[in-house]
Amino acid sequence: MAIKRYVADADNTITNGYEENLTTRGTGANMGASDSMEVFTIWGQRSGSVSGVSLEKSRALVKFPITEVIADRADGSVPASGSVSFYLRVFNAVHPNTLPVNYSLSVLPISQSWDEGYGLDMENYQDAGASNWVTASSSDVWGTEGGTYHTESVALAAADAATNTSNIKTMYAAAIGDDGTEDLEIDISELVEQWIAGTKANYGVGLMMSGTYDTDELSASFYTKKFYTRTSEYFYKRPRIEARWDDSKKDDRSNLYASSNMVPSGDNNNTLLLYNWSRGQLKNIPGLHASNTMALKLYRDSLTDNVPQEVTASLSDTTGIYTASFSIDTSASVLYDVWSTGSTEFHTGSAITVNSFRAMAENPNPKYVTSLINLKAAYSNQETARFRLFVREQNWSPTIYTKATETLDSAIIESAYFKVFRLSDNLEVVPYGTGSTNHTKVSYDQSGSYFDLDMGLLESDFAYGLSFAYHLNGKYVEQSEVFKFRVEK
Numbered sequence: 001m002a003i004k005r006y007v008a009d010a011d012n013t014i015t016n017g018y019e020e021n022l023t024t025r026g027t028g029a030n031m032g033a034s035d036s037m038e039v040f041t042i043w044g045q046r047s048g049s050v051s052g053v054s055l056e057k058s059r060a061l062v063k064f065p066i067t068e069v070i071a072d073r074a075d076g077s078v079p080a081s082g083s084v085s086f087y088l089r090v091f092n093a094v095h096p097n098t099l100p101v102n103y104s105l106s107v108l109p110i111s112q113s114w115d116e117g118y119g120l121d122m123e124n125y126q127d128a129g130a131s132n133w134v135t136a137s138s139s140d141v142w143g144t145e146g147g148t149y150h151t152e153s154v155a156l157a158a159a160d161a162a163t164n165t166s167n168i169k170t171m172y173a174a175a176i177g178d179d180g181t182e183d184l185e186i187d188i189s190e191l192v193e194q195w196i197a198g199t200k201a202n203y204g205v206g207l208m209m210s211g212t213y214d215t216d217e218l219s220a221s222f223y224t225k226k227f228y229t230r231t232s233e234y235f236y237k238r239p240r241i242e243a244r245w246d247d248s249k250k251d252d253r254s255n256l257y258a259s260s261n262m263v264p265s266g267d268n269n270n271t272l273l274l275y276n277w278s279r280g281q282l283k284n285i286p287g288l289h290a291s292n293t294m295a296l297k298l299y300r301d302s303l304t305d306n307v308p309q310e311v312t313a314s315l316s317d318t319t320g321i322y323t324a325s326f327s328i329d330t331s332a333s334v335l336y337d338v339w340s341t342g343s344t345e346f347h348t349g350s351a352i353t354v355n356s357f358r359a360m361a362e363n364p365n366p367k368y369v370t371s372l373i374n375l376k377a378a379y380s381n382q383e384t385a386r387f388r389l390f391v392r393e394q395n396w397s398p399t400i401y402t403k404a405t406e407t408l409d410s411a412i413i414e415s416a417y418f419k420v421f422r423l424s425d426n427l428e429v430v431p432y433g434t435g436s437t438n439h440t441k442v443s444y445d446q447s448g449s450y451f452d453l454d455m456g457l458l459e460s461d462f463a464y465g466l467s468f469a470y471h472l473n474g475k476y477v478e479q480s481e482v483f484k485f486r487v488e489k
Contacts, residue, residue, distance in 0.1 A: 111150050
């Protein structure tokens with residue numbers, strides 16, 4: 001599993017909306033301790049001889065603990081830039097008021113420090129202080145009323161970006177459709193990377209109506225869109241930045257194929273991994289040259305093969321794991337892998353069976369039975385659990401001889417994904433990561449498929465279900481099995 005969540009550490013609603021008397025604007029109001037935040041525009045509630053129709057606005061401010069992201073990247077638990085995507089996730093708050101539809105919201109980085117405050121009153125705007133429509137804190141005013149924001153919308157050319165990294169795109173938009181209850185999920189990777197690098201100071205983002213929806217040009221109101229805040233009682237609805245990446249490992253030691261002109265060239269590619277364990281931990285091999293590479297020699301049928309195929313193996317993105325990818329045109333039935341540098345051999349593997357691609361006179365539609373061989377009834381919210389899958393074809397029919405003499409190998413599903421949901425209400429707390437990030441893709445090695453699940457992502461004292469989807473014959477097929485467990489403090 002490759003997902004980490006960073007819940008907001010400050011949020012607030014600021015507004016210039018009129019108080020109940022329709023005379024005084026609530027520009028001094030602070031709502032930093034409320035369990036929801038609000039975005040709206042109201043047109044035509046008050047008319048006057050001076051300003052004509054008066055537009056009222058409300059905006060949401062949200063800030064995130066980027067120092068935690070920086071620390072996680074430093075210790076390797078979050079990948080380097082370019083290998084991870086960061087998503088802003090903000091969740092619709094149910095309320096009894098009018099719900100606007102068919103408009104767009106802007107998400108802009110805030111360019112000025114602000115204080116959250118302790119206000120609660122979202123109706124009469126009676127709680128003042130800290131950040132509000134006019135002031136960013138008790139001691140500073142906004143550069144512009146309603147908050148000060150970066151508004152760049154177009155990335156600079158590469159030649160200019162080198163010296164003007166602060167001007168790279170930081171303006172984002174989200175469409176709200178005819179339902180109105182949509183959550184926000186926006187890829188803000190570029191902005192988060194700027195926060196991490198320090199080319200933009202992290203003051204969070206502001207959520208507001210976009211373009212003409214933020215003016216009186218449409219002569220229409222869009223009242224009111226609410227989102228849950230960091231103090232919400234709903235654990236999974238708090239605003240957050242979500243880091244996602246593909247950490248799946250492909251080790252074809254039990255799934256290796258000889259090259260064939262019957263399949264696309266990419267399908268001829270195999271990957272082998274070498275794991276360097278030291279006292280229970282993965283460690284890089286000391287003494288390798290700076291590129292952390294070694295030679296992998298593939299001996300056909302026996303270690304006496306005089307002309308082994310040699311490929312370069314290199315350190316993967318995970319400490320202590322070395323990877324080599326290759327295709328091999330061979331009629332050999334087995335291969336032996338030897339990992340070395342110069343005259344130093346690090347590992348000699350046992351026989352690897354070589355499979356062959358073959359045509360068939362039928363179009364099979366395989367179905368599988370899945371089990372979790374190491375599932376426990378309960379897990380601590382402090383642990384990261386590794387789950388091992390055992391997969392076999394549904395119609396497998398062993399002979400008596402097979403039962404007595406062989407241990408059945410788990411079938412390898414090269415594209416398998418998992419999801420986690422809460423059993424009490426079927427809420428998907430970790431949906432299938434089958435999109436561009438593949439963040440719930442399952443790994444596999446010679447023992448079968450596996451994945452790691454950080455239990456800290458899940459709210460304690462609840463029971464959860466695990467389900468799997470396999471990509472078979474060009475489509476995702478959800479498996480029927482559900483595996484249940486509980487998370488405890």
